[in-house]
Amino acid sequence: xxxxxxxxxxxxxxxxxxxxxxxxxxxxxxxxxxxxxxxxxxxxxxxxxxxxxxxxxxxxxxxxxxxxxxxxxxxxxxxxxxxxxxxxxxxxxxxxxxxxxxxxxxxxxxxxxxxxxxxxxxxxxxxxxxxxxxxxxxxxxxxxxxxxxxxxxxxxxxxxxxxxxxxxxxxxxxxxxxxxxxxxxxxxxxxx
Amino acid sequence: xxxxxxxxxxxxxxxxxxxxxxxxxxxxxxxxxxxxxxxxxxxxxxxxxxxxxxxxxxxxxxxxxxxxxxxxxxxxxxxxxxxxxxxxxxxxxxxxxxxxxxxxxxxxxxxxxxxxxxxxxxxxxxxxxxxxxxxxxxxxxxxxxxxxxxxxxxxxxxxxxxxxxxxxxxxxxxxxxxxxxxxxxxxxxxxx
Amino acid sequence: xxxxxxxxxxxxxxxxxxxxxxxxxxxxxxxxxxxxxxxxxxxxxxxxxxxxxxxxxxxxxxxxxxxxxxxxxxxxxxxxxxxxxxxxxxxxxxxxxxxxxxxxxxxxxxxxxxxxxxxxxxxxxxxxxxxxxxxxxxxxxxxxxxxxxxxxxxxxxxxxxxxxxxxxxxxxxxxxxxxxxxxxxxxxxxxx
Amino acid sequence: xxxxxxxxxxxxxxxxxxxxxxxxxxxxxxxxxxxxxxxxxxxxxxxxxxxxxxxxxxxxxxxxxxxxxxxxxxxxxxxxxxxxxxxxxxxxxxxxxxxxxxxxxxxxxxxxxxxxxxxxxxxxxxxxxxxxxxxxxxxxxxxxxxxxxxxxxxxxxxxxxxxxxxxxxxxxxxxxxxxxxxxxxxxxxxxx
Numbered sequence: 149x150x151x152x153x154x155x156x157x158x159x160x161x162x163x164x165x166x167x168x169x170x171x172x173x174x175x176x177x178x179x180x181x182x183x184x185x186x187x188x189x190x191x192x193x194x195x196x197x198x199x200x201x202x203x204x205x206x207x208x209x210x211x212x213x214x215x216x217x218x219x220x221x222x223x224x225x226x227x228x229x230x231x232x233x234x235x236x237x238x239x240x241x242x243x244x245x246x247x248x249x250x251x252x253x254x255x256x257x258x259x260x261x262x263x264x265x266x267x268x269x270x271x272x273x274x275x276x277x278x279x280x281x282x283x284x285x286x287x288x289x290x291x292x293x294x295x296x297x298x299x300x301x302x303x304x305x306x307x308x309x310x311x312x313x314x315x316x317x318x319x320x321x322x323x324x325x326x327x328x329x330x331x332x333x334x335x336x337x338x339x340x
Numbered sequence: 341x342x343x344x345x346x347x348x349x350x351x352x353x354x355x356x357x358x359x360x361x362x363x364x365x366x367x368x369x370x371x372x373x374x375x376x377x378x379x380x381x382x383x384x385x386x387x388x389x390x391x392x393x394x395x396x397x398x399x400x401x402x403x404x405x406x407x408x409x410x411x412x413x414x415x416x417x418x419x420x421x422x423x424x425x426x427x428x429x430x431x432x433x434x435x436x437x438x439x440x441x442x443x444x445x446x447x448x449x450x451x452x453x454x455x456x457x458x459x460x461x462x463x464x465x466x467x468x469x470x471x472x473x474x475x476x477x478x479x480x481x482x483x484x485x486x487x488x489x490x491x492x493x494x495x496x497x498x499x500x501x502x503x504x505x506x507x508x509x510x511x512x513x514x515x516x517x518x519x520x521x522x523x524x525x526x527x528x529x530x531x532x
Numbered sequence: 533x534x535x536x537x538x539x540x541x542x543x544x545x546x547x548x549x550x551x552x553x554x555x556x557x558x559x560x561x562x563x564x565x566x567x568x569x570x571x572x573x574x575x576x577x578x579x580x581x582x583x584x585x586x587x588x589x590x591x592x593x594x595x596x597x598x599x600x601x602x603x604x605x606x607x608x609x610x611x612x613x614x615x616x617x618x619x620x621x622x623x624x625x626x627x628x629x630x631x632x633x634x635x636x637x638x639x640x641x642x643x644x645x646x647x648x649x650x651x652x653x654x655x656x657x658x659x660x661x662x663x664x665x666x667x668x669x670x671x672x673x674x675x676x677x678x679x680x681x682x683x684x685x686x687x688x689x690x691x692x693x694x695x696x697x698x699x700x701x702x703x704x705x706x707x708x709x710x711x712x713x714x715x716x717x718x719x720x721x722x723x724x
Numbered sequence: 725x726x727x728x729x730x731x732x733x734x735x736x737x738x739x740x741x742x743x744x745x746x747x748x749x750x751x752x753x754x755x756x757x758x759x760x761x762x763x764x765x766x767x768x769x770x771x772x773x774x775x776x777x778x779x780x781x782x783x784x785x786x787x788x789x790x791x792x793x794x795x796x797x798x799x800x801x802x803x804x805x806x807x808x809x810x811x812x813x814x815x816x817x818x819x820x821x822x823x824x825x826x827x828x829x830x831x832x833x834x835x836x837x838x839x840x841x842x843x844x845x846x847x848x849x850x851x852x853x854x855x856x857x858x859x860x861x862x863x864x865x866x867x868x869x870x871x872x873x874x875x876x877x878x879x880x881x882x883x884x885x886x887x888x889x890x891x892x893x894x895x896x897x898x899x900x901x902x903x904x905x906x907x908x909x910x911x912x913x914x915x916x
Binding site: 163168179 | 747
């Protein structure tokens with residue numbers, strides 16, 4: 149099985165996820181400033197989730213670039229990632245309607261945590277197929293940022309019952325950390 | 341007509357189906373645990389349907405890989421399959437709102453049965469075009485799993501009025517059966 | 533400008549249109565037979581619109597196959613077609629909620645008529661670019677079926693105020709007429 | 725990173741945006757003329773936004789055609805553009821429900837202004853990567869139309885509190901200005 153159709157299908161699903169999320173930013177009821185500002189929390193949460201999905205798309209692109217062949221394990225690890233990404237719009241909408249309340253903030257953290265874990269498992273599945281000494285294995289290395297992201301999202305989710313503001317700060321921190329472009333794979337491939 | 345655009349269009353439709361299904365997992369009303377757990381049935385049904393669609397995407401990919409040329413019959417058999425897959429989100433949402441009640445469980449079974457029949461018809465249309473002695477015909481062979489799936493989905497749908505739990509068990513069984521990767525076509529092509 | 537990206541974009545839009553239409557087949561309210569049968573009109577209208585969109589996708593594919601180069605006129609004629617196709621889901625939903633009432637039936641006819649006109653204009657734009665003596669011009673010829681479709685959809689729309697049943701019969705007739713695969717272009721190209 | 729996947733992903737997102745916008749053209753409540761005419765404002769706003777998105781798709785296509793390589797800056801400038809385009813459906817729906825009232829008209833103008841700015845930034849990011857003396861830099865030149873669009877959308881947004889009709893006239897003017905095909909890049913590339 150070629151990786152091109154897997155990449156195209158993943159791109160399609162991610163493009164749809166990033167776009168339908170905006171459907172949950174409901175149209176304001178009324179035509180005045182109060183109506184407009186009432187959707188501000190939805191819009192802010194949408195921005196954050198948009199950035200996360202864009203980061204995943206970017207990293208996923210780099211990841212698949214290193215893949216030589218796709219097997220059943222990689223395929224299902226990829227579908228598993230897409231599943232958790234597809235749940236993010238619902239968590240985003242809930243968070244947007246109840247910004248900075250404990251449970252929605254915690255659930256939003258779980259919705260960020262699960263794709264991070266799924267991405268980690270996809271990396272493992274690809275390394276498993278290509279060998280521990282492959283380009284990818286060297287490129288990803290200790291995957292420091294991936295592991296930090298999992299820890300921060302988990303911490304954010306757990307802390308939501310103590311301080312939703314702190315949780316939100318951690319979620320934003322992870323996004324900022326990734327906006328610095330992930331150049332690891334490009335570097336190593338460039339050297340080959 | 342080339343198969344590439346048919347594959348791309350099918351991938352697009354399947355990617356959209358698998359993603360818009362999540363729109364039916366409604367955002368919880370309220371910010372507490374009761375609100376959250378109220379959407380659990382929707383989420384569970386969504387997981388099952390997601391797996392089914394992913395299986396169809398995977399199998400469809402393998403199937404088209406064997407196709408040399410597309411004619412009108414194959415095209416419409418493919419559109420017929422896409423139609424039934426597109427109905428699954430509605431059946432999933434109904435099932436999610438009325439988990440384990442007889443009629444929605446039976447209708448969900450029909451919504452799983454119809455794509456299985458449509459897939460079988462697509463296989464027949466492709467074999468009809470390429471000949472009974474083609475690679476595909478040999479690869480699919482007796483299509484044991486395909487026929488078993490049709491029987492199990494039909495049984496699940498019929499038994500829903502007696503025991504919705506049993507129906508659900510059968511639907512899950514079919515999904516598990518396919519999660520074991522379908523390696524038949526790969527094997528035969530590998531040998532050529 | 534290459535035709536490949538135009539084809540890919542059009543395929544994407546058509547794939548989304550054909551799929552989001554199902555979102556208007558609302559989930560039944562309640563879990564009994566009465567609830568289920570109440571969505572039957574929506575489902576029936578959805579089937580008809582699905583077939584129409586699938587026909588357009590198929591014909592559009594054949595049409596673009598003959599195109600050598602894309603200019604601004606073709607591009608906007610194509611966007612014009614996509615616009616009218618994108619309106620079909622709304623007309624379908626209205627029709628589904630008020631099956632066989634005069635105005636929705638007439639508007640549905642208009643929603644079928646406009647893409648037919650837009651398709652005709654796209655054909656003209658392509659012939660204009662490639663010359664009256666091109667393969668396409670010969671292949672499409674008098675475009676009997678295209679013109680008949682425009683007349684029948686117009687007639688169906690106008691007759692809706694007299695007999696919605698007759699209108700619906702005409703709409704179905706056009707769909708059936710196109711399900712017979714459009715082999716004109718393939719034949720002429722095959723002969724070249 | 726190749727530009728092909730960036731183009732494909734952007735096309736996917738734009739195709740979805742242009743299509744889901746129609747979901748906000750709600751199905752009329754009732755089956756009479758009053759119900760039908762009540763959705764006319766939504767439909768009119770939809771037409772305008774559809775034309776804007778189609779223009780962006782067209783220009784974006786030409787723009788990427790000139791790109792040789794994609795870096796992180798271009799990638800995020802592109803995601804930034806897609807973000808603002810994805811907000812347009814919400815602004816369109818609000819405008820459609822409150823046609824020619826000050827605040828929604830102003831916000832709609834902002835929703836047209838932001839992608840125009842984002843597009844300008846994307847052009848700058850691409851020029852930054854390829855050099856001020858590249859084909860693209862020469863092709864885009866002073867980017868007169870791009871800057872005029874930004875000014876007109878800004879003016880339209882600001883004037884909405886004085887005269888929503890004037891604002892709407894400016895928004896339509898910008899669309900008309902771009903419907904004249906953007907042939908600048910084609911010309912210069914043709915000459916190389």
